[in-house]
Amino acid sequence: MNALTVRQVRQRFLLLHGLRWLPSGLIIPVMILLMQERGLSLSQIGLVTVAQGLVVLALELPTGGLADALGRRPVLLVAWTLGLASLLIFAVADTFAVFVLVWALQGVFRALDSGPLESWYVDATLAADPEAKYEPGLGYAGTVIGVAIAAGALLAGGLIALGPIGPVSALTVPVLVAAAFQVVALAALVALLREVRPAKGAGALRASIVEAPRMVGQSFGLLRRSRVLLALVAVELFWGFGMVTFESLLPVRLAEVVGDPDRAAALLGPANSAAWLASAAGAALTPLLLRWLGAAPSAALLRILQGATVVGMGLFAGPVGVLVAYLACYSIHGASNPVHMGLLHRQVDGPYRTSVISLNSMMGQPGFAVGAVVLTALADRVSVTAAMLVGAVVLAVAAPLYLPAWRAGRQPADPPSDQSAVSADQGAVPVPAEPSRGQ
Numbered sequence: 001m002n003a004l005t006v007r008q009v010r011q012r013f014l015l016l017h018g019l020r021w022l023p024s025g026l027i028i029p030v031m032i033l034l035m036q037e038r039g040l041s042l043s044q045i046g047l048v049t050v051a052q053g054l055v056v057l058a059l060e061l062p063t064g065g066l067a068d069a070l071g072r073r074p075v076l077l078v079a080w081t082l083g084l085a086s087l088l089i090f091a092v093a094d095t096f097a098v099f100v101l102v103w104a105l106q107g108v109f110r111a112l113d114s115g116p117l118e119s120w121y122v123d124a125t126l127a128a129d130p131e132a133k134y135e136p137g138l139g140y141a142g143t144v145i146g147v148a149i150a151a152g153a154l155l156a157g158g159l160i161a162l163g164p165i166g167p168v169s170a171l172t173v174p175v176l177v178a179a180a181f182q183v184v185a186l187a188a189l190v191a192l193l194r195e196v197r198p199a200k201g202a203g204a205l206r207a208s209i210v211e212a213p214r215m216v217g218q219s220f221g222l223l224r225r226s227r228v229l230l231a232l233v234a235v236e237l238f239w240g241f242g243m244v245t246f247e248s249l250l251p252v253r254l255a256e257v258v259g260d261p262d263r264a265a266a267l268l269g270p271a272n273s274a275a276w277l278a279s280a281a282g283a284a285l286t287p288l289l290l291r292w293l294g295a296a297p298s299a300a301l302l303r304i305l306q307g308a309t310v311v312g313m314g315l316f317a318g319p320v321g322v323l324v325a326y327l328a329c330y331s332i333h334g335a336s337n338p339v340h341m342g343l344l345h346r347q348v349d350g351p352y353r354t355s356v357i358s359l360n361s362m363m364g365q366p367g368f369a370v371g372a373v374v375l376t377a378l379a380d381r382v383s384v385t386a387a388m389l390v391g392a393v394v395l396a397v398a399a400p401l402y403l404p405a406w407r408a409g410r411q412p413a414d415p416p417s418d419q420s421a422v423s424a425d426q427g428a429v430p431v432p433a434e435p436s437r438g439q
Helices: 005-028 031-039 042-059 063-070 072-092 098-111 118-127 134-163 171-192 200-222 227-258 262-284 288-292 295-315 319-345 355-383 384-397 399-410
Strands: none
Touching: 005 118, 005 134, 005 171, 005 262, 031 042, 031 227, 031 262, 031 295, 042 098, 042 355, 063 399, 072 098, 072 118, 072 171, 072 384, 098 118, 134 171, 134 262, 134 319, 171 319, 200 227, 200 355, 227 262, 227 295, 227 319, 227 355, 227 384, 227 399, 262 288, 262 355, 288 295, 288 319, 295 319, 295 399, 319 355, 355 384
């Protein structure tokens, strides 16, 4: 087998990244409305989606060890196969219990999928050229996600506009098409992702399972050693709670304004497409924002601005106003993520970098789970607008949590004493030289 060049690794990474997110773009516009069509109330939908958050919360950190023990390729194959299974069950689900199963499978899929492809890209790039810069490829991946989800959402809107196909409802068609694209993604994964396998067999798997609790404990230990890191990770709790407004409640709000769920779903296709393109544009503009204000002030301002856009979604009376606020929300969302992740990367060096990233991602899950229960119940009992306003406030009140990072960034940094430690003045966490999780 011929070794891959840096360029080939990047091309395969970006192609697989796009194929992974295209099915998500197809189902985002319809997932809430389809569950409503099948008879679930908003409160029930909120409870159903909690299953995903709880599963990801439990598995996010331990699954990294599986990727190290078994290899990134087999873990991704299992993950994407479970993603396909969840889509097929989602297409026919018609009871609360079956929808819980769908979202639990999605949780396992997301936990297993979180990290191995990116880790493969970095390792394969360095194997091709130890001096190569892999950061540009990671940046391009954000653009690919936006374009892939945008394309899927646009296709979903077109499929819904065509109406039902025989006994298949208009809202179900995009789910079946998403499953077909998931099959394509699996085939591409088998064909394109090459890796040198790490230790194999049952012994490696047992060792990984035994190691997982220690890794979880040490990852949480990092939070006790850095107030800056603790504050940044806490932002994810508020962010996860607030994301319920524009990921789950926006379709319901638009259907309320338009007066027809099918017409709202048809509008959501191109709207989601435009939103993810706006997100990609927001991410591209972050260097200008960083030069203007700096990282921590920019992150705090973006949290407040995103809360303001959610207020617009909840209060504007017509579909045009709601959708304009929605696009603005996603442009800010796209800018917020790289700023936040940049601050996070500055707080840790060495082998626990990926553990911190997984921990940050994991903390968004309980926030989203609580938000899904609280905000959907509030939408049922009071109004969708009231629920969105509460979510907007929660998004905005996370802004002061960037103050520790801002203070740390203003302090002069002493040079690190060795290669595995970063100055405590910068709020970074010194880490021992141990093997990385690799997620």
